[in-house]
Amino acid sequence: MNAQQTNALPYKGTGRSLPDTPYEERSWPEGPRWRSFDGGPPMPEPPPEDEADRRLGPVTVPRQPPPDEVRLVNAAILLRRPLLVTGRPGVGKSALAYRIARELGLGRVLQWPITSRTSLTSGLYEYDAIGRAQSHNPWLMSAAQQQPTADEAAADIGDFIQLGPLGTALLPYRLPRVLLIDEIDKGDADLPNDLLTLFEDGWYAVPPLVRVRKQHPRVTVHTADPGGFASVAEGVVTARAFPIVIMTSNGERAFPEAFMRRCLRLDMADLDAEGLAELLSAHFSDRLGDMQGKLIRAFKSHSEESSGLAADMLLNAAHLVTSGAYTYAEGDDAEWQSVLSAIWHPLNADGAGRSD
Structure with missing residues (x-):
């Protein structure tokens, strides 16, 4: 083309x-x-x-x-x-x-x-239909209200249609x-x-x-x-x-x-590293800095182990990092790894990953 x-x-x-x-x-x-x-x-x-x-x-x-x-x-x-x-x-x-x-x-x-x-x-x-019928019920109308004629009742039908x-x-x-x-x-x-x-x-x-x-x-x-x-x-x-x-x-x-x-x-295929980087940049601009590549590598590794993770799970991890509540650490940081395991859980109920 x-x-x-x-x-x-x-x-x-x-x-x-x-x-x-x-x-x-x-x-x-x-x-x-x-x-x-x-x-x-x-x-x-x-x-x-x-x-x-x-x-x-x-x-x-x-x-x-x-x-x-x-x-x-x-x-x-x-x-x-x-x-x-x-x-x-x-x-x-x-x-x-x-x-x-x-x-x-x-x-x-x-x-x-x-x-x-x-x-x-x-x-x-x-x-x-029930709401319209109730609005025309003389027993539910106040003394100040006048019962509508048949023509008036038909005219207000649009109020009850969405x-x-x-x-x-x-x-x-x-x-x-x-x-x-x-x-x-x-x-x-x-x-x-x-x-x-x-x-x-x-x-x-x-x-x-x-x-x-x-x-x-x-x-x-x-x-x-x-x-x-x-x-x-x-x-x-x-x-x-x-x-x-x-x-x-x-x-x-x-x-x-x-x-x-x-x-x-x-x-639509799973996002590759470049697509994940675009996703993070769109929501976090340059706030992740050097952590962006590290997060993507960790995410892809967890995704392979879990037979696939959803991309919005990566956004969750990025938000925790940029919030200041957690300090990102690669390797053996027990607290951070526990957090990742919690938010990067397998998508199926039994935790064994998807087979399809």
Whole structure:
């Protein structure tokens, strides 16, 4: 790939943000015709990203990204396809979503953590039907309150509907939102297939709003952004710019072929010494000094003995050193070695290390 082609790609992976161009004036690469969506009037600019510095550290020097990361993130953006990011715990799968949002100036990351109880509907919206019924119960109203008419009762339905992270990501924003679907392999076996139709069509209905659309064709609801609101027409939400979907997996189970066919896959390897040094520098700048190399060597040694440690465990050790509570010592310092054994414990429950 020549320099001109590289410059045309939106994501560089260096960690540095794009030039400060107003949201309404920024361009975005065109996607395939069969992956285009028309969600009507665009939403206002999303809230700014407020978690990236805490999770990634401030950008002091440009990051040296793995080529596969840059290649596949850009392919996912250009093709409007979800990116499935696999790898062991602690390699930076979730951090990728925050890096993309900060670098491309796409606003706050919408995070959807998956558990065995997660359903597609819970990611799209929640409707507090009980709360709405109680608010209209004449026995619970004060003497000063007047019982609402049927039309007034239908009008306030938006007060009891909140769009989830997935539902918010599909709102008609001019530029795509970044959606992090975290640990999708922990979800119900049907969840990946449930997502297929949604990602192909780029729209979903909110049944409580569909039922009142004749009386109230446009209703304002809450979104997954703090204090956020959105207007929903006819009870249906349709995307304009398909979101940048980052799905993380620890490799705990396989996914259906139809699901994998519609995703791109990035396998993240464990950080090498250079990657660990970048991680420490991002959070601690030059405060570690000569201790940085010593910590990395000790960490890699413990990681090999434990069949793999998560990179954030190295950050824990670095914080203890820079806090002044402990003095770093190589070799036979019993107290420090006891601390390292406590914070650099094996990731599995029986302490024998991972076999995969």
